[in-house]
Every structure is written in C-alpha cells, then in structure tokens.
Amino acid sequence: MSTLSLTGVSRWYGNVVAVNDISMALGPGVTGLLGPNGAGKTTLLHMMAGFLAPSRGTVTLDDDPTWRNPDVYRRLGLVSEREAVQGFLTAYEFVLASAKLHRLPDPAAAARRAIDLVELESAQDRRIGTYSKGMRQRARVAAALVHDPQVLLLDEPFNGMDPRQRLHMMQLLHTLGDAGRTILFSSHILEEVEQVSGTVQVMVAGRLAASGDFRTIRRLMTNRPHVFAVRSTDDRALAVALIAEPSVSGVELDPTGLTVRAGDYGAFTRALPRIALNKGIRVRQLVPSDESLESVFSYLVEA
Amino acid sequence: MTLIATQSLTKTYGGRVTALADLTVAVEPGIIGLVGANGAGKSTLIKILLGLIAPTSGQVSVLGIDPTADPAAVRSRVGYMPEHDCLPPDLSAAELVTHLGRMSGLPRTAARERASEALRHVGLYEERYRPVGGYSTGMKQRVKLAQALVHDPDLLLLDEPTNGLDPAGRDAMLALVHRIGTEFGISVLVCSHLLGEVERICDTLIAIDGGRLLRADNISAMTTATDVLAVEVSEGTEELAARLAELKLPVARDGRLLLVPLADDGTYDLILGAVAELDLPLHRLDQRRHRVAELFATRELTHA
Structure with a gap:
C-alpha cells in the first residue's frame, strides 16, 4: 500500500504555466486523470514519475521525493504515451530487459510473471514489430509491472485500442487496483473512465478543478439543478404534483415524458416515489440526464 | 436505393493472409457505423x-457503381477522410482544400468557393490561412473532413474521425458528422472503435470480425429494451436489496445497480413502494437496454 502525495506542485516552462499549485494524495485503487488537451496531465504524470522537477512544491511517494531519487523506481512504474518499443525484440526479451535493468534477483521468473499478468504468454516469443497496437500496449504494461511496483502510472493507455483490447485492459487495471496497488491513468474517453473507476482527478488549464467520486462532485454543484427524465402512466398529473414540491424548480412536458429540474437532489429523489404512490401514478422510468461523467466533466471545463 | 452492397466479397493478401472472407452485406443510405x-x-x-x-473474388457496388470496374466514377462521388495525418505542414488549409477540389475536377474558381464553404462547415474560419503544420489535432481532423467534402460527394467514408481528440473536440466532431448525415443529406460511413460513439450518431451498424460479417442491423434493433429493470438508489442499496428479496423479487447486483426481472407492471409498484417505505433517494429506475458492446463481450466469452 503506497500513497503518492503532491503538495502545492507547480511547473512552468518559461512564461508558460503548465501545472499550477496542485495538491492531491493518491491511495490504493484506480483513479482516472482527466482534462482537455493542454491541461497539464502529461506534465503532472512526468513529475509524479520523477522525470521532471516541480518548479515549486513537492511530489513524494510514501515521504520520499520522486525527483532525483532513482530508488522510487523500485516501487513505481510508468507507461508513457509515446510508444518506444524495439520492434526487433520479442515481448519476453523486452520485459526481461526491463527486469534486468531493475536488477531483480530472478529476472526470467519476473518477466514470465509479468507477461502472465497481461495475458501475453501465447505471443511472447514473437517479435513486437508483428504485434497489434493493443498487444504492444500490453507488452509495455508488462515491462512497467515487472518489478511488481505498488504504483503504476499510465498515460492514455486506451489510445488506439479496439473494443476487445480495451475491455481486457480495463479488467487488468481493475484487478491491479483491487489487489491494493495505486493506479493512475489519463484518458479522454470518459464513458470508459466511468466504467473503470468512479474516482477522478480533473485538471483544467493547469489547475486541479475537482477530485473524488464524480457522483459526489456532481452533488456538490448545487448551483446546477439536477435533470431527470421521467415517464409515467399520467405525466400531466405527476407534473402538477411535482411542481408543488419545494425541491423541484421546473417541470417540462413533452410527448415522450417529463423533464424535471430539481434544485435539491436528496429531497427530490426521496419525494418522487412517495408522491407517485400517493397519487396512484405508476412511474415507468426515472433516468438522471446529467449525472454521467461526461456531463460532470463538461460542467467543470465550462466553469 | 442501396448505398453499398457486397456479395461474397473476399480479399486475401499474397494468398495467405485473409482480410475479408465471404462478406455479404447491403446497407441503405444514412449514417452507418463500421466497427x-x-x-x-x-x-x-x-x-x-x-x-x-x-477484391480477390466477389462483387461490390457503391452508389450503384462497381469500384473495381470504374474507380474514377466512384471516387468522384465519394469523399474519404483517412485515419492518419497526411497533411503537408507548409500549406494553408485554404490552399490545400482548394487544390484537392481541383484534383476532383472542379474549375479553379469553383474549387476556391467550394473550399471556403467546406472549411466554414467544419468550423475553420480565420485559421484557414495559417500553415497546417501549426494546427492542433482537432483542427487537422477538421481539415481532413473539409477535403472529403469539397467536391460535394454523395457518400463520405470517415476512418476514425475522433482519434486523438479531447472530450470537447470529440463532441464537436460527432455533432458535425451527425449534421452532415442529417442536414446535408450525405450518407456517412464511420469507422470507429468507440461503440458508445457509434450508438450515439449512427442509424445502422456493420460489425465485422476476422473478415466476416458479425452483424449488420439498425442501431435501434441492437439496443432494444430487455425484461430487466435497473434500480439505483444513492444510498441504502443493501437495505433495498433485502426488502425486495422479502417481497419475493429475485434481485441481482451489478455494481451500484440492482437488477430485477420485469414480470408485469406490478413490479414497478412493488419497487416504488419499497423505496418509499425505506425513504431512500431513488436515482434511477429504468428498463435495461441491450448495448452494442454486448456484441463483443459475448464473443469474448465464447473465445475464453
């Protein structure tokens, strides 16, 4: 169990501020790092991995700084965005080289274990040059995992993978997170982040805009009414009953059903079942329309 | 009219690698996803x-024309947006798209006008006079789309149009593709890895696997409702599960969701009653839908 902590971290390149005063603590489990292009995600990951010095603030892994401290690589692995694999090596040779670089006591066994973990055994003796994108990505994850690190950082691991390969990579991240490792990955594909992990760190223009479970983040945006789509046996009667509720700020009737705007999430979601039962209206559908990670993200970026 | 029709289409490379095997498919105009x-x-x-x-064997027709026999006729009516970046960095978008318009046979002035129109449609305004080399990924994708539109085609082939875009860029590109398909009346074939994206903008879907047709159907037919109700409460999931079990409803858990088979309309009342009685915040009550992703997930199981 390891914790990666950032305290007041900034990084600037000349006059350009890439990362601006970020503090966070990452514990075991899977966390998604989100943000528009140019938000500073890669800069942040590189500082976490000790490739870049923070201009201000500190990045520590269990109280040891990651910058100028090669010892952290015993506990930390990074899968970078750029693909840098030697196509002439087989996956086994590639992972073995990584194991030897870490001076592991039994590099061959470690390499086999890592390849096993990413389920690449059947192809391990083929040259990486012949691999598909997803297989290459898995070989790189195996190389980053070979020394069994407590912390794994991945920059855009799903890029260019097909649905099956992404499903597989997601399962792998889940397994690693459940086993108590600290996993941080950046991604643009929000519906998939939503599936892998509800816990996110959102960066906008170099700053940390929000962190935590995105559902909790949504509840905290009290200035935005929660929007629900409701369908029932008698929409009009339900609309009349709902608008009388103080927690409801607006109701719209359209041919397919009701759109309800609720100012107070807790009060509305508790009131709806009660009201429907009292009025003898059968609710056939209640779907939150702006609770997905995608809408939470766009609210954060707009703000 | 059939937009694209293939009949036992087969392609092997060097007689050893089979890329397409006996593919027969026919699609109507609209927005088509290819996954x-x-x-x-x-x-x-x-x-x-x-x-x-x-092709090695089999027949194919695009807009009623056989591309093997008359490739020039097909290409004059089809726009293509390649997956990879292929833009000369020192040309401006306006110059490049005008040039490609002239390559499609437009006269000089018409090409210039059409290029300016196509660039406006994809949302490139003043930037169009700057060299492409300094563009962001999103802007480059737009240039690639504009050059596919410049000769006013009847069909667009888009290969991974949202690759490398951030969420806002993806949204804008998807909205644009949807607009081209609906407002401009141009049929679009979109290649994508992101099934959620395909579900959002396409009417029809073609799924291929190992060169064979996995399924070709309307999206609506693939996302029909199932006989399972998904219930989500933002707290007290355990209590609700226990209460529903007492009511003799077979409850299954899937992450934060409780899944209840929908026997008849009474099931709705039972669930609503249980939620009201326990005074829990009801977050979601909905019939589960099939998802396009299941196509691949079930295949995964059969492979294992």
Whole structure:
C-alpha cells in the first residue's frame, strides 16, 4: 500500500504555466486523470514519475521525493504515451530487459510473471514489430509491472485500442487496483473512465478543478439543478404534483415524458416515489440526464 | 436505393493472409457505423469501396457503381477522410482544400468557393490561412473532413474521425458528422472503435470480425429494451436489496445497480413502494437496454 502525495506542485516552462499549485494524495485503487488537451496531465504524470522537477512544491511517494531519487523506481512504474518499443525484440526479451535493468534477483521468473499478468504468454516469443497496437500496449504494461511496483502510472493507455483490447485492459487495471496497488491513468474517453473507476482527478488549464467520486462532485454543484427524465402512466398529473414540491424548480412536458429540474437532489429523489404512490401514478422510468461523467466533466471545463 | 452492397466479397493478401472472407452485406443510405477489432478487415473494406484495391473474388457496388470496374466514377462521388495525418505542414488549409477540389475536377474558381464553404462547415474560419503544420489535432481532423467534402460527394467514408481528440473536440466532431448525415443529406460511413460513439450518431451498424460479417442491423434493433429493470438508489442499496428479496423479487447486483426481472407492471409498484417505505433517494429506475458492446463481450466469452 503506497500513497503518492503532491503538495502545492507547480511547473512552468518559461512564461508558460503548465501545472499550477496542485495538491492531491493518491491511495490504493484506480483513479482516472482527466482534462482537455493542454491541461497539464502529461506534465503532472512526468513529475509524479520523477522525470521532471516541480518548479515549486513537492511530489513524494510514501515521504520520499520522486525527483532525483532513482530508488522510487523500485516501487513505481510508468507507461508513457509515446510508444518506444524495439520492434526487433520479442515481448519476453523486452520485459526481461526491463527486469534486468531493475536488477531483480530472478529476472526470467519476473518477466514470465509479468507477461502472465497481461495475458501475453501465447505471443511472447514473437517479435513486437508483428504485434497489434493493443498487444504492444500490453507488452509495455508488462515491462512497467515487472518489478511488481505498488504504483503504476499510465498515460492514455486506451489510445488506439479496439473494443476487445480495451475491455481486457480495463479488467487488468481493475484487478491491479483491487489487489491494493495505486493506479493512475489519463484518458479522454470518459464513458470508459466511468466504467473503470468512479474516482477522478480533473485538471483544467493547469489547475486541479475537482477530485473524488464524480457522483459526489456532481452533488456538490448545487448551483446546477439536477435533470431527470421521467415517464409515467399520467405525466400531466405527476407534473402538477411535482411542481408543488419545494425541491423541484421546473417541470417540462413533452410527448415522450417529463423533464424535471430539481434544485435539491436528496429531497427530490426521496419525494418522487412517495408522491407517485400517493397519487396512484405508476412511474415507468426515472433516468438522471446529467449525472454521467461526461456531463460532470463538461460542467467543470465550462466553469 | 442501396448505398453499398457486397456479395461474397473476399480479399486475401499474397494468398495467405485473409482480410475479408465471404462478406455479404447491403446497407441503405444514412449514417452507418463500421466497427470491428483491429485487423478485422475494416481498412481493406474501405480500400475496396474506394476502388484502390481489387477484391480477390466477389462483387461490390457503391452508389450503384462497381469500384473495381470504374474507380474514377466512384471516387468522384465519394469523399474519404483517412485515419492518419497526411497533411503537408507548409500549406494553408485554404490552399490545400482548394487544390484537392481541383484534383476532383472542379474549375479553379469553383474549387476556391467550394473550399471556403467546406472549411466554414467544419468550423475553420480565420485559421484557414495559417500553415497546417501549426494546427492542433482537432483542427487537422477538421481539415481532413473539409477535403472529403469539397467536391460535394454523395457518400463520405470517415476512418476514425475522433482519434486523438479531447472530450470537447470529440463532441464537436460527432455533432458535425451527425449534421452532415442529417442536414446535408450525405450518407456517412464511420469507422470507429468507440461503440458508445457509434450508438450515439449512427442509424445502422456493420460489425465485422476476422473478415466476416458479425452483424449488420439498425442501431435501434441492437439496443432494444430487455425484461430487466435497473434500480439505483444513492444510498441504502443493501437495505433495498433485502426488502425486495422479502417481497419475493429475485434481485441481482451489478455494481451500484440492482437488477430485477420485469414480470408485469406490478413490479414497478412493488419497487416504488419499497423505496418509499425505506425513504431512500431513488436515482434511477429504468428498463435495461441491450448495448452494442454486448456484441463483443459475448464473443469474448465464447473465445475464453
């Protein structure tokens, strides 16, 4: 169990501020790092991995700084965005080289274990040059995992993978997170982040805009009414009953059903079942329309 | 009119690698999603549709024309947006798109006008006079889309149009593709890995796997409602599960969701009653839908 902590971290390149005063603590489990292009995600990951010095603030892994401290690589692995694999090596040779670089006591066994973990055994003796994108990505994850690190950082691991390969990579991240490792990955594909992990760190223009479970983040945006789509046996009667509720700020009737705007999430979601039962209206559908990670993200970026 | 029709289309490379195997499919105009794993044969299919390579055997027709026999006729009516970046960095978008318009046979002035119109449609305004080399990924994708539109085609082939875009860029690109398909009345074939994206903008879906047709159908037919109700409460999931079990409803858990088989309309009342009685915040009550992703998930199981 390891914790990666950032305290007041900034990084600037000349006059350009890439990362601006970020503090966070990452514990075991899977966390998604989100943000528009140019938000500073890669800069942040590189500082976490000790490739870049923070201009201000500190990045520590269990109280040891990651910058100028090669010892952290015993506990930390990074899968970078750029693909840098030697196509002439087989996956086994590639992972073995990584194991030897870490001076592991039994590099061959470690390499086999890592390849096993990413389920690449059947192809391990083929040259990486012949691999598909997803297989290459898995070989790189195996190389980053070979020394069994407590912390794994991945920059855009799903890029260019097909649905099956992404499903597989997601399962792998889940397994690693459940086993108590600290996993941080950046991604643009929000519906998939939503599936892998509800816990996110959102960066906008170099700053940390929000962190935590995105559902909790949504509840905290009290200035935005929660929007629900409701369908029932008698929409009009339900609309009349709902608008009388103080927690409801607006109701719209359209041919397919009701759109309800609720100012107070807790009060509305508790009131709806009660009201429907009292009025003898059968609710056939209640779907939150702006609770997905995608809408939470766009609210954060707009703000 | 059938937009694209293939009949036992087969393509083998060097007699050993089979990219397409006996593919028979017919699609109507609209927005069509083409999905499949890497190496499933999507790119080969697109190249055959464009008349860039000839099939080993079988027939193909695009807009009623056979691309093997008359590739020039097909390409004059089809726009193609390639997956990879292929833009000369020192040209401006306006120059490049005008040039490609002239390559499609437009006269000089018409090409310039059409280029300016196409660039405006994709949302490039003043930037169009700057060299392409300094563009962001999103802007480059827009230039690629504009050059596919410049000769006013009847069909667009888009290969991974949202690759490398951030969420806002993806949204804008998807909205644009949807607009081209609905407002401009141009049919669009979109290749994508992101099934959620395909579900959002396409009417029809073609899924291929290992060069064979997995399924071709309307999206609505693939996302029909199931006989399972998904219930989500933002707290007290355990209590609700226990209460529903007492009411003799067979409850299954799936992450934060409780899944209850929908026997008849009474099931709705039972669930609502239980939620009201326990005074829990009801977050979601909905019939589960099939998802396009299941197509691949079930295959995964059969492979294992």
